[in-house]
Every structure is written in structure tokens, then in C-alpha cells.
């Protein structure tokens with residue numbers, strides 16, 4: 179029997195597998211992995227898997243600098259329940275930041291689920307909410323980031339197995355599972371136990387990224403070999419590290435159906451439409467609010483400058499349009515970013531696509547250059563559709579940008595526990611300060627405000643009003659009061 183015919187029969191009916199004397203190289207890799215895990219029949223008989231443990235989650239694109247990796251959420255009470263055949267999974271965990279988190283240091287309970295097309299979160303008060311289709315897609319893929327589930331899916335005659343290869347002590351194969359999602363599975367060439375599963379997804383800031391879960395510490399569980407250590411990276415960033423303390427096959431996985439409130443909610447296909455308000459707070463200075471993340475427009479004699487292009491591409495595009503609408507006679511040429519965090523730079527590429535020069539703390543420059551170069555083929559954005567070169571101007575401790583009409587001083591917010599890359603913008607004539615995250619009026623906790631105040635006083639800045647990039651415009655006294663309250 180030829181391999182082609184054998185494959186055709188396999189695709190037609192699983193029963194034909196036994197008729198194929200010579201499995202294809204693709205099938206050989208899957209069969210070897212299945213044998214190492216406990217055998218094809220044992221794998222196919224599994225209905226549910228419950229994994230309990232502890233570990234950590236990374237703070238993706240929210241650490242002190244673009245390269246830093248010291249911040250993490252310590253994870254306890256981790257329990258992940260997977261209904262293998264039904265494509266349902268739910269993770270419950272408690273995470274505690276090991277750094278000064280903007281929501282405070284208290285442990286947070288999380289419930290994150292996926293049930294077919296419906297992804298959902300359950301808040302601490304029991305309220306379930308549907309998550310976006312993009313998040314749900316990642317959670318569906320995550321089900322297969324485990325040796326048992328990926329090999330089980332690869333054994334399905336409807337799976338498409340391609341590109342068998344050997345590299346660096348591993349045998350590797352690409353798998354399109356029956357629902358169409360694509361994965362790469364690597365197995366140890368000697369033990370044939372799975373070592374890694376990789377899938378690709380879109381990250382709005384980084385574009386095409388590989389999510390890779392590595393497996394180690396295999397142990398015997400109910401006639402199977404299962405890993406006791408699972409480490410996941412998104413691109414080069416470690417996003418999860420789990421040490422398994424207990425795993426159960428076909429135990430009580432609980433009810434993994436999406437809660438009714440999430441299941442009946444409309445699908446979220448993208449960010450909400452952008453709403454941008456424009457309030458002229460002083461001559462030549464506009465506060466552009468309307469959603470969770472704000473921007474500031476600054477009018478110079480011969481050009482306009484935008485401070486911040488946050489949140490997502492639609493918001494950034496709308497903010498840029500608002501700037502041009504408010505001052506149609508002058509070109510918008512500069513974007514100042516407050517710091518490198520993903521929510522504050524999600525519009526960076528949109529701004530580059532619009533031809534803006536980027537002004538940022540020097541420590542961000544290599545990261546921004548890379549962000550602008552990266553491939554965005556999975557979810558093409560404006561810059562992917564229309565590539566443009568970028569000019570990045572670096573600020574280290576301070577820089578004055580001044581002409582006949584306007585003066586703005588950009589200062590590094592030194593030593594702030596939120597990020598090492600923070601810039602604030604000070605308008606000496608108008609006595610206005612623009613800052614992000616260091617002080618967010620109305621927030622329950624203000625872990626970074628003391629340092630902001632210190633920086634303002636150290637530089638002897640005369641501030642009447644703060645234009646925060648989160649929250650509403652506040653008198654300077656509100657920043658001072660955050661310290662009175664804690665003393």
C-alpha cells in the first residue's frame with residue numbers, strides 16, 4: 179500500500195489505521211509521542227483532566243523597562259479543568275503581585291474560561307462577562323498546549339499532519355487540529371515525550387507572536403505520563419510557569435459550561451468604537467479624553483504635537499483625527515509617549531503609519547524600533563498595510579521643546595516604581611503637568627504618587643493642574659493629598 183493511499187484511508191476512517199503497515203513520517207512522530215504518554219487507547223479514553231498547582235504569571239509588556247523580567251504575579255490555588263472532548267476549560271487561580279501594582283498588593287482571584295466559541299471571566303463577586311473573540315481564540319488554542327490534548331487531537335483522523343523534521347534533539351511536526359487551529363509539536367528524539375507545543379497569535383503591540391509551552395518533569399498519572407512543569411512564553415517573554423502538585427484524570431471537573439450571562443452575550447469582535455472628546459484647557463493645549471486612556475494635543479507655532487496614542491489602533495486613529503479636526507491648519511508631526519507599557523503604546527504603529535516622529539525615553543528606543551519592524555500578518559494593521567520608516571527622538575533626563583507659541587518641558591520621572599521609562603510633560607507658562615499612571619485621580623490606591631510628587635518638587639515645577647492620562651483633570655493639591663492620606 180502506498181503512503182498516499184494509506185493516508186487517504188486514514189482520513190476516511192480511523193479503523194483503517196491498523197491496515198496501514200507503514201505509517202507516514204508524520205504519523206510516526208505522533209505514534210511515538212502517544213506510545214510514550216501511555217498509548218493511543220489510553221489517551222483516547224480520557225474525558226477530563228484537572229491540573230492543580232502553583233507558580234507565576236509574567237507581567238507582559240508592563241514591567242519596569244521593555245527588557246525587564248523581574249515583575250510577576252505569584253500564583254496559588256491554581257486549578258485548571260479541561261473537558262478534553264468538548265473543548266471546554268476553566269482556570270481558577272489567585273495571583274499576588276510581587277511588585278507595586280496599580281490595583282494594590284491584595285491577592286486577586288481569577289476565573290478564566292472557554293466553552294467552544296465563548297470565552298468568559300468570572301469576577302470576584304460572581305459576575306460572568308464574555309471576553310473578546312480574540313481572547314477566546316487564544317484560550318481555545320491554550321487547550322492544546324498540553325501533551326495529552328495535542329497528541330489526542332493529532333490522533334484524530336481529521337487532523338492534518340505536515341512537515342515532519344528533526345532539529346536539535348527533537349522531532350517536530352505541524353498539526354492542524356480538526357477545528358482548523360495550527361500547532362507545532364516537538365518531542366524528545368530519545369524519550370519521544372512531548373517537549374513543546376507552539377502556536378501563533380496576534381498581539382496588538384508585537385504583531386505575530388509565538389506562544390510556546392514547554393513540558394518537563396513527567397510523572398505517572400492513571401496510566402499516563404503527564405508533565406509536572408509547564409512553562410509558557412509569549413514571544414521571548416515568560417508569561418506562565420506552573421509547578422503541578424496534583425493532576426487527576428476523569429475525576430470531577432465540575433460544570434465547565436459558560437455561565438449564562440456570558441453565553442447569551444453578543445460576541446465581541448473588536449475594540450469598542452473610539453470616543454474622543456476635545457477640551458481646550460489652556461490656549462494651545464487640549465485634553466483628549468472619552469475613554470479609559472487620554473491624550474493631550476499641543477499647538478506650536480508651526481506644528482502640532484500629540485502626547486500619547488494609547489489603548490488600540492482605532493483609538494489612536496480617532497485621537498489623531500481629532501487633533502487634525504481641532505487645528506486643521508497645522509501639520510501634526512510629533513508623538514510623545516509617556517512610557518513603554520502596552521496599553522499606552524498600542525497606537526504607536528498607527529502614529530508611525532500617519533508619519534509622526536516619536537519622542538520617548540531613550541530606554542524605549544530599541545523596543546519601539548523593533549515593534550515598528552515586526553510582522554503583523556495575522557491581524558494586519560495600518561502600518562502593515564502601508565509600511566513607513568520611523569524617526570525616534572530620545573529623551574534621557576529632560577528636553578525642552580519650544581518655539582514662539584509654546585514651551586513644553588519633558589522630564590524623566592526618575593525612580594518611579596511604576597516604570598523606569600516614564601516621561602512627564604510640563605508647561606511652565608500654563609503651570610500644567612501631563613503624566614500617565616504615576617497619579618491617576620480617583621484610583622483606590624496611589625502606589626506611585628509619592629515619587630511623582632518628589633520629582634515635581636525636586637525640579638521645582640510650579641503646577642496648578644494635572645492632566646492625567648487616566649482619570650479627570652485634577653488640581654495639584656489632589657496629588658499632595660494622596661500623601662497626606664497615607665501619613
Ligand SMILES: [Zn+2]
Pocket residue numbers: 517519522596597615
Ligand atoms: Zn503603565
